Amino acid sequence: MKQKSDHHLFVAYKRQLSHEKKVVLLWQFSILILFIGLWEIASRFYWIDPLLFSSPSRIIQLLIQKLTDGSIITHVEFTLFETILGFIIGTAGGIIIATLLWSSRRFSNVMDPYLVIMNAMPKVALGPIIIVALGPGLVSIITMGAIISVIITSLVVYSAFNEVDPNYEKVLKSFGASRWQCFKEAIFPATIPAIISTFKVNVGLSWVGVIVGEFLVSKQGLGYLIIYGFQVFDFSLVMASLVLIAIFAAIMYKVVEKIEAWLIKHST
Amino acid sequence: MSFLTLDHVSHHYFSKDSYTKAIDDISLSIEEGEFVSLLGPSGCGKSTILSIIAGIMKQTAGKVLLQDQLITDSKIPIGYMLQQDYLFPWKTILNNVLLGPKIYDTNSEETKTRALELLDEVGLHDVANQHPGALSGGMRQRAALVRTLINDPKIMLLDEPFSALDYQTKLRLEDLVSLQIKTYHKTTILVTHDIGEAIAMSDRIFIMHANPGSIDKVFEVPIELRNETPFLVRRHPKYQIIFDKVWDVLSKKETDSKVVPPTS
Structure with a gap:
């Protein structure tokens, strides 16, 4: 008899959980509908200038048209490729720099002021110099995507290396x-959770770097479409590009989150 | 010549503004197979001595000889147990145990079999493939014991390995560690601030005092206590007599240091 009532409590608890989930989902969905609806109505009734702010229906129309003729797909591919590569290079580079800093106390002391300056520097301001140095093309854009996350990653990971309990080393x-064995057996594996948490931040940063890079040089990509739409005063195109960026950035974030969960599960 | 000799060893800790002398001119020698304890208040440099013997720290003065060889030159395996187990949480118990062989590059099927045997001896055979997080404090410390024994260390250094455990677990683990150490005939140095533990486990007790750390007095534990397990020693009629003597020395030191505060 008692067993049964325990079970009932559990069922009730689960029901409450799923109810709460439904309510949250309903709210989320309502906000989206409300926002799109208001935007559409505001645009139709000229509360906002449709030439500047476009409208959801126009954006969808444009997207369907561009997707069916396939012209937008190359732009999306181009930007995604750059962002993913920038993310990987930036993150890996940051971890490598952190390892070098850890490997020599003197090196880290020497580098300290330079790292502070490089970290404080707004990386996108380096855009023109990067383009001059590496040419107006893919390489420059990927460099922008990488450079924006590399320094902060190395600083975060380096400080995580230093926070590992010294008794493991003992x-x-x-x-x-040897010092290298200590790194391989204790320092690095103990830091994996901290390293993984930089992944999520770096995905967002890489998008910033790549879009700014495309603003500056590109003849392709979503950042280019934004600038192009702006120049020819086609704000439906600007908005459509923004929608695509939002969708793909969210997808990438979710994918990194899945990778993170997988890594944490398999590295501990 | 003794098995392990500390010859006028001192150690200083330096910081930017000042320095402290952690241990001052310590000389002692330990015979092979002997179990000695360093007993004293916190801050008397007990752990520093162990770190120096383990070769993790370099003393600022004096010499440490193990079997007539400078400790820094010898490649003799040392078994070091810390206050907490410091099992690596991302490795299974078995892989934690095999960490030493991995570093010494002696990993083989044989060492693996040996590891499982040792785990069996301390009752951990069933959890060999689990991660440390799934184990209780006592089990983890037993695994840490196996991790040191697998390397067949010439000398065991125990840095208050029982201090983080609850009392019952501590008593049981004392017996187990004592048994293992006697079985494999290891020379052992135990660092502790627990008088009972020092008497229950060791053959000789070095009483230390702080500021700077140095040896005050050496106690021989009577032979009839040495041959008992730590648990039974605590019930032995002679136990209380020794306890009182040690207590007197430690209390006297405390009052002394209150009368003459250390100059800084």
Whole structure:
């Protein structure tokens, strides 16, 4: 008898959970509908200038048209490719720099002021110099996507290396482990959660770098479409590009989140 | 010549503004197979001595000889147990145990079999493939013991390995560690601030005092206590007599240091 009532409580708890989930989902959906609806109505009744702010129906029309003739797909591919590569290079580069800093206390002391300056510097301001140095093309844009996250990653990861409990190293040193063995067996694996948490931040940063890079040089990509739409006063195109960026940035974020969950599960 | 000799060893900790002398001119020698305790208040440099013997720290003065060799030159395996187990949470118990062999590059099927045997001896065979997070404090410390024993260390250094455990677990683990150490005939140095633990486990007790850390007095534990397990020593009629003697020395030191505050 008692067993049964325990079970009932559990069922009731689960029901409450799923109810709460439904309510949240309903709210989220309502906000979206309300926003799009208001935008459409405001545009139709000229509360806002449709030439400047377009309208959801026009944007959807444009997207359908561009998707069916396939012209927008290359732009999306181009930007995605740059962002993913920028993210990977920036993150990997940051981890490598952090490792170098950890490997020599003196090197890290010497580099300290330079890292502070490079971290404080707004990286997108380096855009013109990067373009002059690397040419107005793909390489420059990917560099922008990478450079924006590399310094902050190295600083975050380096400080995580230093926060690892020194007693793990003590255990290894009592076995006569070398510094490199300490890194491989203790420092790096202990820091994996911190490294993974930089992934999410870096995805967002890489989008910033790549879009700014495309603003500056590109003849292709979503950032280029925004600038192009702006120049020819086609704000439906600007908005459509923004919608695509929002969708793909969210997808990438979710994918990184999945990778993160997988890595945490398999590295511990 | 003794098995392990500390010859006028001192150690200073330096910081930007000042320095402190953690241990001052310590000389002691330990015979092979002996179990000694360093007993004293916190801050008397007990752990520093262990770190120096383990070769993790370099003393600022004096010499440490293990089997007539400078400790820094010798590649002799040392078993170091810390206050907490410091098992690596991302490795299974078995892989934690095999960490030493991995570093010494002696990993083989044989060492793996040996590891499982040792885990069996301390009752951890069933959890060999689990992660440390799934184990209780006592089990984890037993795994840490196996992690040091697998390397067949010449000398065991125990840095208050029982201090983070609850009392019952601590008593049981004392017996187990004592048994393992006697079985494999290891020379052992135990650092502790627990008088009972020092008497229950060791053959000799070095009483230390702080500021700077140095040896005050050496106690021989009577032979009839040495051959008992730590748990039974605590019930032995002679136990209380020794306890009182040690207590007197430690209390006297405390009052002394209150009368003459250390100059800084």
